[in-house]
Amino acid sequence: MPKHPLQFLEVARRDPPKEAVETRIRHFREIYASYDGADAASQAGRCIACGNPYCEWKCPVHNYIPDWLRLVEDGKLFQAAELSHQTNSLPEICGRVCPQDRLCEGACTLNDGLGAVNIGNIERYITDEAWKQGWRPDMSHVVDTGKTVGIVGAGPAGLAAADVLARNGIRSVVFDAYSEIGGLLTFGIPPFKLEKEIVRRRRSLLEGMGVRFVLDTRIGDDKPFESLLDEFDAVFLGMGTYDYVRGGFPGEALGGVHDALPFLLSSVRHELDMNGGEEDYLDMRGMNVVVLGGGDTGMDCNRTAIRQGAASVTCAYRRDEANMPGSRREVANSKEEGVRFLFNQQPVEIIGSDHVTGVKLIATRLGKPGPDGRRRPETVPGTEHVVPADAVIIAFGFRPNPADWFADFDIATRPGGRVRVDSIGRYPFQTTNPKVFAGGDMVRGSDLVVTAVFEGREAARGITRYLGF
Ligand code: SF4
Secondary structure, three states: OOOOOHHHHHOOOOOOOEHHHHHHOOOOOEEOOOOOHHHHHHOOOOOOOOOOOHOOOOOOOOOOOHHHHHHHOOOOOHHHHHHHHOOOOOHHHHHHHHHHOHHHHHHHHHHHOOOOOOOHHHHHHHHHHHHOOOOOOOOOOOOOOOOOOEEEEHHHHHHHHHHHHHHHOOOEEEEOOOOOOOOOHHHHHOOOOOOHHHHHHHOOOOOOOOOOEEEEOEEEOEHHHHHHHHHHHHEEEEEEEEEOOOOOOOOOOOOEEEEEEHHHHHHHHOOOOOOOOOOOOOOOOOOOEEEEEHHHHHHHHHHHHHOOOOOOEEEEEOOHHHHHOOOOOHHHHHHHOEEEOOEEEEEEEEEEEEEEEEEEEEEEEEEEEOOOEEEEEEEEOOOEEHHHHHEEEEEEEEEOOOOOHHOOOHOOOOOOOEOOOOOOOOOOEEOOOOOEOHHHHHHHHHOOOOHHHHHHHHHHHHHHHOOOO
């Protein structure tokens, strides 16, 4: 039973304060403040504890949402932090970057006019505040099994696997090619959505649990994969997807045309003052920028270009606004910050002689649903027009890029490059090489942070069973 059954009527849904547009577009820091304890408790108290919590079903890691909301309402912060970590290895990060409107909050019973419970911000508050007050994961019951696992990739799947293994008494060493942990959490998601200090804090929490990180080390180049098979009892691959999807239209090779990830990466490295950050910096200052793509990565590119001082940012998407794949919150933030959206517009050519001068678009209308259930855009003949551009950023998503050494170790992939794990091994997320497990984007294709966390956790459970525990 909820403590105050009518609180959802008496207290309106309230987001934490958001910084005004005029100031937030001048920096790269997070734009939302945090709840204080009283706000978190009163927002958590809006949960009506409906008998069948749809929010839990819709959350990819199946968080015990109503239970930790009740603990927050009761001021039992450390218990809430422990409970939240029973299902999610990166709750403070998912609380920031999940598209809650499509997941937990979209499924909240109160989302029907009364305003969903603010689940994401409370999830974020729990770990942020518990950490400040001295909470650390309770590992007192963990018995060391003596087993070790090598993890390739310090992105969400690898970190989640390391977390669950540590809680099962299995030590892991996480290898990553970059100089910081996090993968796309650090180098892909801009700091105005996820400050990098949050990822560093997670590193310190994991190190406190016994996880070791070996960075600046690319497996297959700096260290042979074979040595991992020799040194560890099992190996987990969480290497993500880093190949870009291109449009296949003329002009993509022109100067001034960039893929989303190098653009976002260069901006993060520049902001963080990292080695090489200056030489590779792709600066949009003073430019008319066109971003192609309507997902969260497209919104990240829009808002990064705005903060770099672009003269204008236009985002073209081939479906209508209702059918955009990303979070509505990020679309709204982009609009507030001055991005102009062109819906139902598909690029057919990037114009220019050696440097881009414009993008030719054609209007679309939505036709019949495709195999994915989404209505397919159909072009409308005779509607081509050119939008002037000094720079174009292509944000059509990522596709798997399997390592060329996979075949040497009997790690099979599907057509298209995703690693095969389903229905072939005895354990969840086991590859065709029984000692090797895999999860996250390299298995399911490019997807959300929270789905990679889920797969890393499930794979760690599979590894634990494979090792006999
Ligand atoms: Fe919602 Fe994501 Fe948290 Fe699940 S992990 S409760 S979907 S914010």
